[in-house]
Amino acid sequence: MADFDIGNQLHRFPGGLKLRHHKQIACREPLRPAPLPSRLVLPLAQHQGPAGELLVEVGDRVAGGQPLTRARGDREVPIHAPTSGTVVGLDDVEVAWPPGGRAPGVLLEPDGEDRFDRSDRPADWKSEAPDALIECLRTGGLAGLGGAMFPTAAKLRGPFPPIRALILNGSECEPYISCDEMLMRERPAAIVEGARILARAIGAEEVVIAIEDQMGAVRKELNAAIRATDPDVPVRVVQVTTIYPEGGEKQLIQVLTGQEVPHDGLPQDLGLVCLNVATAAAARDIVVDGRPVVERIVTVSGPGIARPCNLVARLGTPVAALIEAAGGTTGPIDRLVLGGPMSGLPLASDRVTITKGSNCILALRQEDTARRQPVMPCINCGECVRVCPASLLPQTLFKHLAAEDYEEARDLNLFDCIECGCCAHVCPSHIPLVDHYRHGKGVLRERGIEDARAELARARFEAREQRLTEREAERQRKREQRERKLRDADAAKDEVRAAIERARARARGGSTGDGE
Ligand code: SF4
Numbered sequence: 001m002a003d004f005d006i007g008n009q010l011h012r013f014p015g016g017l018k019l020r021h022h023k024q025i026a027c028r029e030p031l032r033p034a035p036l037p038s039r040l041v042l043p044l045a046q047h048q049g050p051a052g053e054l055l056v057e058v059g060d061r062v063a064g065g066q067p068l069t070r071a072r073g074d075r076e077v078p079i080h081a082p083t084s085g086t087v088v089g090l091d092d093v094e095v096a097w098p099p100g101g102r103a104p105g106v107l108l109e110p111d112g113e114d115r116f117d118r119s120d121r122p123a124d125w126k127s128e129a130p131d132a133l134i135e136c137l138r139t140g141g142l143a144g145l146g147g148a149m150f151p152t153a154a155k156l157r158g159p160f161p162p163i164r165a166l167i168l169n170g171s172e173c174e175p176y177i178s179c180d181e182m183l184m185r186e187r188p189a190a191i192v193e194g195a196r197i198l199a200r201a202i203g204a205e206e207v208v209i210a211i212e213d214q215m216g217a218v219r220k221e222l223n224a225a226i227r228a229t230d231p232d233v234p235v236r237v238v239q240v241t242t243i244y245p246e247g248g249e250k251q252l253i254q255v256l257t258g259q260e261v262p263h264d265g266l267p268q269d270l271g272l273v274c275l276n277v278a279t280a281a282a283a284r285d286i287v288v289d290g291r292p293v294v295e296r297i298v299t300v301s302g303p304g305i306a307r308p309c310n311l312v313a314r315l316g317t318p319v320a321a322l323i324e325a326a327g328g329t330t331g332p333i334d335r336l337v338l339g340g341p342m343s344g345l346p347l348a349s350d351r352v353t354i355t356k357g358s359n360c361i362l363a364l365r366q367e368d369t370a371r372r373q374p375v376m377p378c379i380n381c382g383e384c385v386r387v388c389p390a391s392l393l394p395q396t397l398f399k400h401l402a403a404e405d406y407e408e409a410r411d412l413n414l415f416d417c418i419e420c421g422c423c424a425h426v427c428p429s430h431i432p433l434v435d436h437y438r439h440g441k442g443v444l445r446e447r448g449i450e451d452a453r454a455e456l457a458r459a460r461f462e463a464r465e466q467r468l469t470e471r472e473a474e475r476q477r478k479r480e481q482r483e484r485k486l487r488d489a490d491a492a493k494d495e496v497r498a499a500i501e502r503a504r505a506r507a508r509g510g511s512t513g514d515g516e
């Protein structure tokens with residue numbers, strides 16, 4: 001295992017930006033639940049990967065926590081009913097990405113009773129086998145709640161080298177987003193217990209919770225929670241300097257260890273697993289309470305929101321309902337963003353609903369956006385290269401993508417781009433660089449899917465040809481067998497006939513002429 005400290009000395013990652021964080025405006029009031037809307041709209045795939053298998057039909061009455069889909073492998077994550085009610089539709093529903101896009105989903109009308117079924121859970125997780133814990137998290141619908149929505153079971157299940165440390169990411173370094181800070185303030189014990197469960201699941205020797213250096217109160221809360229639980233695995237809190245995008249998995253690992261996750265490798269190759277603090281709290285809720293992932297904390301903020309706050313929203317709640325719960329808007333909104341101002345997705349409408357990865361709704365007025373500024377040609381100033389935390393050449397990537405030379409962009413490590421938005425933020429020509437990268441990745445993924453489909457079709461064709469050839473050979477073999485049998489039968493009949501002839505000849509007193 002690589003020899004390095006974790007968090008005892010802090011390091012730097014390349015590039016990055018110091019930004020005004022604007023977080024406190026949404027932290028003035030405590031967490032509160034968002035009202036249940038009259039209809040929940042739940043996309044089937046709320047994670048990276050294919051949707052699970054649908055388990056319900058229109059008209060079904062369901063209890064809160066009941067699975068609506070079933071995962072057939074670690075890359076699929078089930079969704080569960082966020083409350084009790086009736087399935088009133090199975091339809092394509094509006095999703096955040098691509099803007100204006102639609103995907104299969106379930107429409108659920110709450111019955112107002114909010115009745116919950118607890119899912120199966122271990123009697124005592126401390127004596128549960130690691131595999132059983134991972135299975136419990138998988139069926140509980142856990143995907144990375146930091147925003148990436150990567151299926152957690154796929155991240156926890158090996159094979160990989162022994163895991164030295166679980167790193168919990170509490171350093172949400174993007175302006176405005178404060179859902180993790182509020183979670184750490186209000187549910188530190190849940191995070192610490194979840195961390196211990198996850199550490200047991202992967203056999204980690206220790207847990208390091210990384211928070212920003214501006215979160216002094218959070219540190220105290222977490223340390224008190226650590227002291228109040230069994231010291232089965234050491235858990236430490238480390239404060240990191242607030243610089244964007246420190247909350248990126250690879251960047252945080254570099255800051256804490258000085259190690260770079262290899263370009264085509266994973267943190268697990270360094271003996272590390274990195275998860276968001278909200279993922280740890282949700283792991284605890286699944287394993288201890290038998291409550292699958294049915295809600296999440298969402299920051300509703302920005303200059304366009306009347307009362308910025310953090311709300312606990314059931315999955316499937318429309319963005320419009322959350323804005324209303326935050327006191328509505330301060331006036332006309334120019335841009336609604338899902339996520340932060342740097343890496344968030346512009347929303348095509350406020351009908352889009354909250355999914356497992358929705359950490360922030362940001363409402364910006366016209367004076368807050370630079371969108372109206374005209375896009376100019378690239379002047380090769382190199383500013384984007386200077387700030388790129390992934391050590392890429394953003395302007396070169398952009399030029400290839402603008403020329404639809406997607407393969408060249410891929411060879412220049414387009415997929416290492418974490419879509420942090422630093423390059424677009426500093427670009428004096430106002431080029432929407434990240435939009436180009438997202439589009440390019442989408443095209444390449446689509447081509448990858450097309451290639452995979454073509455490969456599958458070819459393999460199926462070859463297998464069919466092989467089957468037909470084998471079937472024909474088998475038919476031929478049986479035909480020859482039958483003919484041989486017929487020939488043998490004819491020969492036997494000839495022999496019998498000859499024997500009868502000989503017998504008759506003998507009876508007539510003549511000779512058969514065959515050896516007598
Ligand atoms: S910052 Fe903008 S103008 Fe400057 S090199 Fe990069 S893409 Fe070109």
Ligand code: SF4
Pocket residue numbers: 384387388389390391392393394416417418419420421422423424433434437
């Ligand atoms: S968006 Fe991608 S290319 Fe631009 S700075 Fe971030 S990682 Fe680099």
